[in-house]
Amino acid sequence: MILRPGTFLQDRYEILEQIGSGGMSYVYKALCHKLNRLVAIKILKEEFSSDGSFVSKFKMEAQAAARLSHPNIVNIYDVVDEDNLHYIVMELIEGITLKNYISKKGCLDVKEAIGVAVQVAQGIAAAHEQGIIHRDIKPQNIIIARDGKVKVADFGIARAASSQTLSATAVGSVHYISPEQARGGYSDVRSDVYSLGITMYEMVAGRVPFQGENTVTVALAHLETPITPPSYYNEDIPVGLENIILKCTEKKPEYRYGSMQEVVADLRHALVDPNGDFVQQNPQIDDSQTVIIGKPELEQIRSGRKVSQDAPSAPHGMRDKDQRRERRPERGENPKQTAARTKKEDSGEDINPKIEKLLTAAGILVAVIIVIVLVVVFAKVGGLFRSGSSKSQELTATESTEETLSEKSVKMPSVLGLTTELAEQKLKENGGLYMKTSDYVYSDTVAEGDIVSQDPSSGTVVDKYSAVYVVVSKGPEHVKIDLTNLGLEKMEAASAKTLLEEKKLVVKIEQKNSESIQNGYVISYSPTEAKEGDTVTITASSGPALTNPVTVPNLAGQSKELAAELLADVGLTEGSVSEAVSETVPKGMVISQSAAAGSQVESGSAVNLVISSGTAQQAKYKYLASIDKSYSLQNIIGPGSGSTQLTLKIQLRQNVNGRDEVRDLMAPVTLTGDQMLPVSFKNLEGAYGVTSGTVEIVNVETGEVINSYSITFVPVPQS
Template sequence: MLNPGMILSNRYEIIELIGTGGMSEVYKAKCHVLNRYVAIKVLKPEFSSDVNFVTKFRIEAQSAAGLSHPNIVNVYDVGEDNGIYYIVMELVEGITLKEYIQEKGRLKSDEAINIAIQIAQGLEVAHQNHTIHRDIKPQNIIVSKNGGIKVTDFGIARAASSNTMTANAMGSVHYISPEQARGGFSDERSDIYSLGITMYEMVTGHVPFEGENNVAVALMHIQGEMISPREYYPDIPTSLEKIILKCTQKKAERRYLTASALIADLKRVQANPDIDCVVVPPIVPSSPTVEMTSDEMKAIKEGRQMNEPVLDEEDLEPEEHPEDTPIIPPSKFDNLFDDDDDEEDDEEELRQPEDDDDAELDELDPKLKKIIMISSIAVVVIIAILVALLISKIAGFKLFSGKKDTTDTPTTTEATESTDDTDENSDASTDDVTTSEQATIPMVNVVGLYKTAAEEELKKAGFTNYTFETKKDNDVQEGYVISQSVDEGTAVSADEEIVVTVSEGKEDKEVPDVRGYSDDQATTLLTEAGFTVTHGYEYDDTVEKNYVINQSPEAKTMQPEGSTVKIIVSNGKEVQDVPVPNLVGKTEKEAESLLSDAGLVGNPSHAYSNDVKAGKVISQEIDADSKVEEGSTIKYVISDGPETVSYTVKFTGAITNAGYDFEAAGNVSVTVSYTIGDATYKIYSGAAGEESFPLDIGGADSISGLSEDSGTFTVMITDSEGQDVTSSFNTSGLSASFTKE
């Protein structure tokens, strides 16, 4: 931890610690070169000591420094000072989105959409610059004081992904994509998955997957089914729910392919929450490789060939084995095969105590290791085959026939001449052999892929004679493959004609004529006809407000089912803005006349005023000369003159003896009066003995019709000789209370 006042690189003065995370600490600092405040993220010592990590971190942070967008926290500098590695970033005053969600419990749909659009806009720019965040989560999103959204921690996530995946290195596993959880390749769609989980938390207040440890949560991302957000809160628009579910598809190709596509749908839903614009592509196989059957898997594990009979121990001793059958020892990667018998073992292997989270996360992708090993073996086998073919060619043998090539070079002129007569036949014979021995390729499955992706798969597999045709299809989205002329797995030559059928979208339907209908009626008619409705608004002097003026495409035309029809709805007659007249000081009649001439409506009220004569306007709600719509209502206040107020006073309290000796001096004479302005009112007067005290004056009559609401008491107490003995009594308990009549 850095101390306040410390200077990094003779430039950045540390002011205070403002946050801490798994890999770093964040400080507020001042840059003395540019005289501005910045945020400095300092790597913790356990990461600073890792040379590989630091190198990767510096490269990625420098790449992130090239990103400039209002929704991305700008990176200004990357540096090192005495083993302290840091990045200098824009200082954003605010809180994390995680804290914001916790404060509110959950966010309203419109607010969640607005935040999601801003996050996606930041990702869009990053992805266009070939930068993948890899750790999108609410903790890495800042909600600034002005309501803006900023994505932070670009670069540090990529550096962390190059190390062992641990809770500290990759942050919370609750937002990780399935491919990241497996340790596989991640791209832009991984960020989109994490953003989908973040949106889920925004609208529900919690993440979709919880578990006893990180491994359990990671497994849920790989194979668990999340509960629909609307099952928790039915007020969430269906369209927003569909966006979240599309973002969080297990298969990356079924998610939004780009942040731009996600933004487009979010903006559509923002403009019209009832719109149905989200389409999830059909399931695409995770690999074109033909899957092994359970028998083939069993044969591999038992170390035998496919066609070899399974022998009991009684029939074949352990040391006996057919000479021509290779013995394949059990592989340490056997548990990677996803057959039915091993599913429970695979899950059990991943269920470990929390203390081993880091090690367990390393084991989440042993399949990647297997793929590398199998690929290496395949390369070696291919090289061996090529070498064998080359040797056989040099030796004059045909590898597949086992016979020596009889077309040796002739040794005599006669032999040469005799072979000339048969050259044509020899060529034909050679062509036949070549054709018969031509290698075949198993057909890949391209159904469900987008056209460009399908073409890429066919090229990759080696096919050269493929064509695309299109047709309408109500079930398959436009541009995606419906079918292929050659079934998956069928062995065909590379130049075999292959026809791939691509969807043109849904069948065309006739657009209803909704002109003259109300907005609600038109929307219902178009929706029931299978179209999506959007709105535009215009003023119209002849069409009533909220009724359809026009539509596009035009009525009675044929359009694809599900396409968009825009209806133009009337706002009614266009209203002009008019200036508000000055009403202050005018009589009520004059004010009404001025407002009427301006096309406005008056709404007067009354109030007392000591300054404005009764019947004149004291004030108006909207200032004079301000522009308002014609027909607007203007409030103004008319004076009723000065307010006349009268009060009533009531007396309470008692006079108590504070030391007067009645036995020695005798009875006293008491007079209590109350003065208000110029008037004095007698409240009590009479003789009083010792038994009269305390002397209660609460029974005195109240006084009404007073113009003031304050006054003073006067108390005079004398003895039998006329001497003033008031000081021997306590009169502080007397009080007067005024009420307005």
Template sequence: MMLKVGQYLQNRYEILSLIGTGGMSEVYQAKCHVLNRLVAIKLLKEEYSTDANFVSRFKMEAQSAAGLSHPNIVSIYDVVDEDSLHYIVMELIEGVTLKNYIRNKGRLENREAIGIAIQVAQGIAAAHDQHIVHRDIKPQNMIINKDGKVKVADFGIARAVSCQTVNGNAVGSVHYISPEQAKGEYSDARSDIYSLGITMFEMVTGKTPFEGDTPVQIALAHLQQPMPHAESLNPEVSAALSRIISRCTQKMPENRYQDCYDLISELRRALVDPEDEQLNRQAESDDAPTQVRGADNDGPTIILDRIADSAESVKRKNAKPAAEKENAGTPEKTGKPAAANGKPKNGASRGISHEANRHKHKETASLDKMLNAIGIAAAMIIVIIIIVIGVKLSGLFNDSFSDSGKSTEISAGSGTEEAASESESESGSEAESVAEESSSGEIIRLDSLNLVGMTLENAKQVLSDKKLEVKIEEENNTDVEKGKIIRYSPAEAEAGDTVTLTSSLGPEKIMVPVPNITGMSVENAKVVLETIGLSLGMETRTKDDAAAGTILSQSAEPQSEIAKGSSIDYVVSEGRDTHFVAAVNDTLSLQDYFGPSSGNTELKISIVMKQVVDGENHTKVVMDPTTIMANTALPVQYSIEGAEGVRRGTLQVLDLTNDRVLKTYNLTFVEVAK
């Protein structure tokens, strides 16, 4: 049931125009006359409104989502039942969906894609903190406003829809669905992370990773096909970002990021260092082939009314015993597969053959182990005899050997202070030996102390305990974290000697001059700062006569110098507390233009508002192109917000079928409180 322009809901919300239509809802622009603000109204389509169970779920989930408040989430103001109408009143965002943004640009650069992904992940993380999982993360549900802010929409409504079946009538979410959702299994926060990974893949490549002729084929691809690497479609994708996408889209939830905060942290690292080696190493294991549950052979059948997967039970039936798997690298003599056409063999014969193989394998394995043990023991005895003879001949077995043994090295740890501490506690008697030597003036081997990688304070304490003096030097280093030891000298010392510790200052700071961004729009300032290696920091909004979105002040003085990579906080104008509004209240008889016999004639009609702003013509669509019969009485009843400070304009009713203007209304805009 479509709402009509000018129609009121709850004597409060005036329908202004249809914004768009989706698979399950229609979205309208409306004005709330109680709070005097523009809102969006998402109305459930009739096929959903008549399903009592769905409506009940929808209300419950939408009411839960209404409690979410975050800059990267579209706010829900109200959830309403009105007769047969069920709708959500939500924040109106003037912008474009990420899906259309990708479609218009083809694909996004690394930095832009990461920036968008961070904002989306922050919104999702806030919802997860409230135990709300979206379950329908996709670029169609992400809106970018004119300031570049990204907001995630449809929390709650997505949860209700996710309970429906995935079939030919499903909305276009199957391209982003997680494997566990495709199988009708339990989904949690990691399912949203998978879908965000697919969205990131689409941002940098311009396409989704899995395609098919039907939703069923695409869902199966998520289950069975390996995830392609983003750089295979776009060589400009950074290694770090590609690894992040790969980890997000692992088939098994436990192999993905376990929460959005870990993902956000690594996205920020990838933004600073696109070739982050540590990040790449952490993700190496994610590139190993992933066994997909239910993807082996042709046995598993996905029932797409719930996409229930029987693959697990098939795998358990076909699984080899543990002992048999050890010999899996050797083909059977018969060369015959265990099952034909992916179907398991008869249960009884399979059980007998497995049992026989298991006994046979145990006997063979026991014999092999016995022979191996005898061979190893014999070899060790021979080697020991040779070493003893050789050492005795060289005079190495003498009284001094046991003394020099006191300077045996403590095995090197990982370089972190935790590993160093662990190494010291594990080395027990060896550390005591070193301490005894230091008190008697003997040599201390500094490599046994694992100083490299320790914090400066810990290293000083360790040397002080050994009665050594400390001299500190500092230098910049891109590989060693600030405040940790890069190297030391000398390699050996006695009690009372001075050891020089070289501590890291972190990467060398490159200073850049601060540009004047006051008076710029937020988007322009962002571009200017990014070109010289700076970024926008914390935003503070305030009412001001300056146009909304104009930067009023900045934290760093223009022409001063700050380190490259720093951010600049800023204050931005929200505009005035007033806006300029004009009203039209008329009914246009189309029959006057097309004659009394035009009842069967269809017309495509649109209504636009035009203003001249700063010498340029601006056009705003008030009513989208709509097919109307030529004998219709068209209501032209609008309250229209115009450009700030502009008091004149026109409203035009356009006949798009015949490419002409039917009527022009002169508008006078009045400044009123928001």
């Protein structure tokens, strides 16, 4: 019966919601109030609860799974019989089934598929170590938790590896069932290996290998139809993983992996060497039956009589007796050796003389025929037969070769220069060949996405449905850049240089006078196309030809006042002045200038300056002070000294970080003894963080400080 939310089982498990339904049971999400944890409860359906065999099978599942404890197996907590309810309490996994995950993604990435397969194989291997075979491995029974952990669930048809397995009927999902399960035969660990192989096939190919209108068709396909390599549906599957899948899905169990540990080992190898040929294929065992000659046939041979095709069969009892006389292979002896020994022992020594003569004559006849053939061959080599017969023989041989090619193999077509889509289509049309990409390389001659080389090469005879490995072009390693689309002609030479260097080009700048192009801007460049590492030459304008050139002084590191004086000394003027934060240039000093130091410019030109506003912290505040004084020179010279002259300057002295720093506030000026020297400065800016200083009047000729005034600086936020 179906349980409603709120129902309590054993006064402990509260049913929250139904989360699934299987062939034999319902699955509910429940809360265990005793341990305060969420659990999953699988309850046997009502129609099976009264059937003793189903109940027994249900309990067998619980008993088998409850013995298992592994991170990749869903844990069983409790097995309960409560009135007519039979249920299992198990670990609740919040996540998605592998089947739904494949449906959403189409097919999994190779590394992701290997990671899932390794975890599943580890869980199944733990069950095998406990003597338990799952027998129903499929994506629906594999859960991917939200944390990425993969767990195997639903040991619904598991059986202990015992004599019971020998008589177990074929059960499980038909798309993943092993051939031995499909025919109702013996199932062991290799049956789970087969089902895991089909599951891996679906993960990477996005589909199961065998599909049909009904379960019988699919089951027969597992028994008889060769499996199509999964790379036929997904060319990105590496050789190593494909070989693992093909070995897992061999029709005969003895050709598969012998244990899940072997599968895990090869899967881990495939992660580090995806295209390696490391999968060990088991030798193909010759299991053909020994041919037994019955007693009636033996008597006819000894008497020299021909055995009739319509001769009545020996009585059933005699055939059974002869079958029991079949020889068994001795240690180290293969079935063919056994057949030869059996035939020799049964033939006896008393062969009929007529038969012996007949065999002797036949041997002589064969020898004569061989001699004749050899004579004909040597005669043909020596040129004895020069008639048209040789052409006839060549034609016959050609027809025979073509017939063989059409049945088993084909000549490899050329796919060089084709796109991958056209190449794949051409290969499929020529004997079902399928393409695998072995590498991608740069090519200056083959367009991106086209085939550079193939292996085997064209004209080689290959088996139908075999793989062809191709190398695909990635196009030129360094694509040429069309410089005409960058608008370099409208840029300053410095900006153009930066842009081209970002594209990993080498830039060389040359100067040239121009009456029409502004100084510093690009006049021309060459070449117009270039690729990474190439050199591009830019011709920059140096303005019109100079009539009165002067050399620009180096102003970097100088104060603004001194920079203005240096410019005036060579006949240049101070242009615009801007400020910028600098961690290296002291505040108030020149960071850069518009005209490079040492360059030639026209006399009277303006040079723009960028002054440091100090560090980022200094740019937030400035320390200001004010002074408004005047000083009479008569204090030094005395009255009546109007004809006496002195050259003076005013400077600011501050102690910054333990050392004196002196900055000129007024350039040297010559005054007479009857004049007043104004000492007036508003918003006088001092060193950052220093709150005191001294304004000094200095005699330039002697260096003597004539007078000084102490001032105080206060921090003021920058506007």
